[in-house]
Amino acid sequence: MIRTKVTPTTQTEALAEVLDICGTNAANCMQCGKCSATCPASSRMDVLPHQVVRLLQAGQVEKVAASQTIWSCASCFACSARCPRKVDPARLIEAVRLSVVRKAGGNYLKADAVPALADEAMPQQALVSALRKYSK
């Protein structure tokens, strides 16, 4: 891996788009890490939720967009419920996910693929919200 030095800035279009979608403010975050500590899906994440917020504070949307994290997030909102600074990390992750889905024009989850993935125990509501979350 070659590491390139970044220049932190909040003046990027990508960040403006994300913040526009979610309407929350990453700047409020003090990096306490409570979101990552509480996240039930963290074992599948390459970038932890508090790191997502930090990257967004520094305007590095593309790093978050390229992460596995945005697809591993189950949108359980545990992070948002427990955040002491009202940052709402789930909303930020959702916004990055949407920015990717909208631009790609494609669907991360196609309706035809659902029967193969679903099983008897899966509640119907989960299937509906999965389609809403991962499809345009």
Next chain:
Amino acid sequence: MQRIGVFVCWCGSNIAGTVDVAQVAQSAAAMPGVVYAKDYQYMCSEVGQNMIKQAIAEHGLTRVVVASCSPRMHESTFRKTAAAAGLNPYLVEVANIREHCAWIHKDKAEGTKKAIALTRAAVAKATLNAPLVAGESGVEKRALVIGGGIAGLQTALDIADAGYAVDIVEKSPSIGGKMAQIDKTFPTLDCSACILTPKMVDAATHENITLYTYSEVESVSGFVGNFEVAIRQKARSVDAKKCSGCGLCAEKCPSRKAKSEFDEGLRTRGAIYIPFPQAIPNVPVIDRDECTYFKTGKCGLCSKICPASAVSFEQADEVITQRYGAIVVATGFDMIELDKFGEYQYGQHPDVITSLEFERLTNAAGPTGGKFVRPSDHKKPKKVVFVQCVGSRDTSGRGKPYCSKICCMYTAKHAMLIRDKYPDVEASVFYIDVRTPGKNFDEFQRRAVEEYGVQYIKGMVGKIFPEQDKLMVHGVDALSGETVVIDADLVVLASATKAKDDAEALGRMLSISTDTHDFFTEAHPKLRPVESHTAGIFLAGACQGPKDIPETVSQAGAAAAKAIGLLSKKKLVTNPCVTTVNEALCSGCLACEKICPYGAIAAKTIELTNNGVKETRVVAAVNEALCQGCGGCTVACRAGAIDLKGFTNRQIMAEVDAICF
């Protein structure tokens, strides 16, 4: 035979945890002269003190030994207890079985053995204690405040308002100190000059306050209530009585090489100058090292043009001697030199500046008239980088190991003010930790981040490279793990605070101690924060440790209250534990006079009759008002002619014998 009572304190579990207090009391009961021994949980409490009083009455005690904490803590408490029961207070002896025993040992059996030995020594000493009567001394109703910054001004105003005369001695030509250089003050952003200059005027016009500016304390002698201080008023070379403060001389002075101290060297000044327009007194001073007339004997332009003929090249220093009851030290602080921090390019590149320079650069009355431009090309910067902890929390020896305390807040203030006034300018702050404990402080810093969009980056700056007209700031974002580079136009360094370079020398003159960083040491970090170890000398402001303005003003008020408390006393009780000379034994060698750090011993000629022949002899004599009871002279005396009351040679030997029992 004395009738001694021994009272062993548990100090909760402080002593009882490591010392078998019951066994100490039991052993004490068998010591020579002891007729009563008891242990109790808190001997200093009302119940404990009543226990002592009752025992004195019931058992006819003639001596009291309390085995407890250090005499520093409660000797006066137990002396008062004994006095209330009709016993001379100096017949009480304290065995320190807490600091000297319980707190420093873990083994209970050994600890108990040592506590018994210490108690035995105290009993042996108490047996030889003699009743002493404290003398009295008067109090000079005048206070001296050293330093005319916000700490000194507030202290002086509070003391003066209470009706006592106060003299302020300020080293520089004007009062005002560091606060006068600052633009705005956190966390409410009031203009510094607007809240400081009225105080300066109040101090200058107060009927009880006398200002000695451009003056220094030269020597201090005496003791609490009766200090004698010599103040050197340096020659201003301008007659303050004649001068109208028109400023014509400063304007016309042809020498323009000296850097303005007030503007942190960002502007030059004349050899004759008024430090800043609101200076008090508004009287110029000639910097004799810069003045052409003083260097070559030629020029003298200021003298020629002065409409009031106030310039006086012949003026000499004047030494004023004054007596004071109390002294408050409020000498303030400085910022460290940055020559050891080459990686930041300070001193190498004009656009790398300190925070105090930034204050002047953005001050409406500063060198640029408040216009925000960088020093190199006078262009408005687009990106400003602030670096915190430059030399603070640094154990490498390049800086100071302590936290400078004020930088997190003023950096947030600087960054916020820039973003407020110029939203197009980007501001980034590199920090190790953001420390903002204080009323409305954290909210203030968060406002800089959340409302004003200041970019806070946790991590340090490793190096700064100039590239064309930019300063490439290389750092790290420790939270994301990214290495960072910012193309800055201006870099502001929050350099560490330090004690004044001459603090230690002043401390020596006043007999007050300084810590390893030359900040003055308070008598107790929690319970006596504004007193020094020397009675009658108090501390205010950043000379005691890094402090912001709100804290400084509170401390100044507290120091004033302590000084007023002292000045309001009609008489002070003097310590009767002073030395006496046995003139029959004294050979008059005066070795004692040389060793005495307080100047309390002098030669005295006595007349005596030797076998019917009248003759005179020189002996040592102790001034009891000056003697602090250190006992140095008793050791130096070859003839054993000097003894310290309350700590006689016999008493000390008895203690040693008892320990070696």
